[in-house]
Amino acid sequence: MSFALKYAPKTLDDVVIGSQTLKNRLSDYINDRDLKPLILHGGVGTGKTTIANLLPDAIEGKKAEVTRLKAVEFNSINDVMQAFGDQTMFYQVFTINDQKRNYIISNEINFTPKAAIAFRDVIDDMIGHTQFIFTTNYIDQVDIALRDRSNCLAVPPVTAKDWLFRAQWILQQEGIALPDDQLLKVLTTQLQVSSSNRKLLERLEDFVRSVRNPPSNPGGIIEVAPTPEPINPLMAA
Structure with missing residues (x-):
């Protein structure tokens, strides 16, 4: 949804x-x-x-x-x-x-x-x-x-500070913690592009998706690098 x-x-x-x-x-x-x-x-x-x-x-x-x-x-x-x-x-x-x-x-x-x-x-x-x-x-x-x-x-556009409390609550519902100053940057950047509340919610949704599925891990699966097998000194001749 x-x-x-x-x-x-x-x-x-x-x-x-x-x-x-x-x-x-x-x-x-x-x-x-x-x-x-x-x-x-x-x-x-x-x-x-x-x-x-x-x-x-x-x-x-x-x-x-x-x-x-x-x-x-x-x-x-x-x-x-x-x-x-x-x-x-x-x-x-x-x-x-x-x-x-x-x-x-x-x-x-x-x-x-x-x-x-x-x-x-x-x-x-x-x-x-x-x-x-x-x-x-x-x-x-x-x-x-x-x-x-x-x-x-x-009904004027709202500011990033106006949105901060609601945006933090939304992130909490999604299980994501973000310091206020970092979230304010996300909100401010979006509101400079569009004052629409709908677009701001879309930006928050994209942000949550990017946290869960970072570009280096697009599938959202935690990849563990294989541990090399120890070298047997008796076989290393």
Whole structure:
């Protein structure tokens, strides 16, 4: 199993977040101090989708039921109304399974202009009981009125120091010990190439593989050089 799957965060506390501002704002949602729609934006692989998927569980204190949207499928007002027309009243009054809130998550919310107008009305009708969580790599392309209704939180790339504790834990699970300064070099080198958390996990996986199967021993088998037989002095004439 790849490290990206094996060590994928199970809870929001497992996610490597370097920004204290982002941590504080997420805490506001978890502690019911903020109910506005949330737009998480930033570069590829910084953890936006992971945070979006795990935030409802953190708010509920248990596994939450969520509805997932694909904004690319909403091209017109009719598309939006077909998706929400029968549910808006329910979401105004009830929550699923006695949850604190209902949850709707959507990645890359690049609605067409007409669909965006209809979706604004949906949000206004459902915001009392429904937590909307959106993610995007391109915040400037998101409908300006939707941005105005939402908290737009940047998810910046993390640093090697941010990753150190989690990376050491992963290596410990793999039975490998490495001093912090050496591991920081591995993490720093990778983050200079790509800020993606996925790529960093791939680098850790490659590192573990190289430790277990060094180039001089590609098969991972410990080879013992044969011991020469002792020379019998009586036979050495």
